[in-house]
Amino acid sequence: MTHQQSALRERIRQAITTQPQSFSTILSSLLAVQDALGWLPEEAIEEVAAHSGGTVNDVWAVASFYTNFRFTPPGRHVVEVCWGPTCHLKGAQAILDEVQRALGLEHEGDTSDGGVSLKYNTCLGACSQGPVIMVDHAIMGNMTSAHAHEAVARLDKSDGNHASQHGA
Amino acid sequence: MANTYDALASEARKRWEGLEKGPQPWIRVGTAICGKAAGALETLEALKAELGRRDINAVISQVGCLGLCFAEPLVDITKPGHPRVFLKNVTPEVVPALVESYLAGDRPDPGLALGTLGGNIPGVPSLEDLPQWKRQVRVATRNCGTIDPGDIHHYIAHGGFAGLARALTEMQPPQVLQEVTQSGLRGRGGAAFPTGTKWSFLARSNVSPKYILVNCEEGDPGAFNDKGILESDPFTLIEGCIIAGYATGASHGYVFIRHGHEGPIHLTRQAIAQARSLGLVGQNILGSKFSFEMDVVLTGESYVSGEETALMEAMEGKRAMPRSRPPFPAAVGLWGKPSNINNVKTISYVPEIIARGAKWFAGIGTEKSKGTAIICFSGAIKYPGMYEVPFGLTIRQVVEEIGGGVPGGKQLKLLQTGGPLGGVLGAAKLDTVLDFDAMASAGAILGSGGIIVGDETVCAVDLTRNLVAFCQFESCGKCFPCRLGMTHLLEVLERIIAGEGRPADLELMKAIGQTMAVGSLCGHGQLGFNPVQSGLQAFAEDYKMHLEQKRCPTGACNRLFHKPTRTRPVASGGWYARRDYVHH
């Protein structure tokens, strides 16, 4: 095992063993790793299996179910656009068009330079301020296409400061 | 025992008075998610900078959501010798003007002043006169926007934990249970099941341990009141949960929140820790024989994990796929032990019901819907927000008087209520009374309390496509009528929208819907046809125009519709695609 690999495993184990709640499960462990790294490398699946006494299949079954898990490193920046019904009625689709244009994407996914990951969110929870987007965990309401474009275009140029720089 | 609570209460009141009647201005800024989305964190920074620049001393607190989301960023100032005054839409740009007019000076800028509470300031209305406030009866949300959700003393200073103290010292568990039953409280998570009856199932079991599970999955788009309560007053939920444990003989309470909702998660965890440090959670609560542990448990992104049996699967760390019932959770629940699942709002009413009595609560609302509804307004509405109103108002009163109607001189076309498994109501149903049963017979459910308003520019088919795409994306996949039915419904809707609808498509959708209703394991599939069915009923014209004239009545459908391409389980980029994987 290279030094890098063992350092990664160490971070994963650290995340798994320092969970805040009184018990841990496969799901809680996966969430803890996702929080620490921003994604689930295969080492995470193995470590969670070892920690929970299950098989990699047991762990993969859980990991593949929840749509917030990633299996490749995220971009340095993560942009989430709400496509929930309130935001939909308030123009979310036009905002998605604009954000995709700004990023050169056709769907949700990662830009080719790995700079930005775009994710659609079913409801960001700030419907009263719809339409809503979230850029690197900062929520922004009352969006217009122009504002969204600005928020995203700004990212492209700046350096990444997202917590999950791993693998970037 | 009562002394212990009295001691806590007098200490808390002392601290509160220090703030409210202290020598310095006390500034509260609403920084729940709605505030943040409107820029409240920037406002907070600008305020601190401006006060520093002008050398003005003030105490600044971050509070949750007052419910008046339309006024965000909302700043609330109490100055010595002045009433509490609320200032609306305080963006960083207007902070200097605000400081000048009301912190350096004594006259709040009338353009910024929303209203006062507890006294008058010339030229500023009383909040009590605004319909957005006057029409409310705030029970579960009584402290929202007033207290710091990060300080348990604020809650105690407002009578917090008096209900628990009363239950533990004056009442036996069956009496507490009876009080909740007599209050007429019904579940606010969707099905409106009587809460006292549900608790009695758990109370009857002799197996231990028993669990109280609080559902804050809140996956319904358009609903934000569960997270709103946790971000504004997590203590009322904690107190309610402990009382539920006492009434039913449970020893543990778990609050189930979706990963990623950082505000509610952090604040609830912190609130539990504070309650524990004061002896309100843990062993021998308030010196009594009763012990109760609490914790926050997270789920990944999955709408169906809010279904009560899927919730238990997720808590056990598995895929959130519903279980067959029976056995019911009260018999075989979390880790096979008896469990009771309630929504955040349901539990948040309990402290006031115990403190003020069942009669008081049952005096609010209608014959079969007691208490209040916590409405989340969003969409084409002038005053979006979170409003707690008594049952019995008409939907028209709520929409027009509180919500201020549709902005921009447009006509109201529809209301989407009860989340994606709820329905759409046309303007003709505005006089329906806010009541679980009246709304159900009108073809929509109150559900979680989300009301999304659509104006005349909305096409019912387009909105329905959005709801069905959600239901399709979120189907857990366990049973085929739901998994394939949703996919098929979406396909049909998309071809109708593309102008390629076939004459038999409406019948086809109804047949799919019937199969889903009878052949699905959980409510997701059983109710998943609701948005289509209610839309077909109220907006047949919209469908007809798409089918016969091949065009959209409002043009809303004339654009590419983006929806997630990810599937559940994830089908690409994942591990199982790796053939070379060998476990070592």
Ligand SMILES: Cc1cc2nc3c(=O)[nH]c(=O)nc-3n(C[C@H](O)[C@H](O)[C@H](O)COP(=O)(O)O)c2cc1C
């Ligand atoms: C697909 C699906 C999703 C649900 N999501 C939630 C939810 O997010 N929050 C909630 O309280 N109830 C949800 N429910 C309802 C729960 O199954 C359960 O009835 C409720 O939590 C019980 O609480 P109550 O008795 O206080 O209403 C959902 C039901 C279904 C079928």
Ligand code: SF4
């Ligand atoms: S009805 Fe749908 S969501 Fe519910 S168990 Fe079946 S497939 Fe899963």
Ligand code: FES
């Ligand atoms: S629907 Fe977009 S934030 Fe809720």
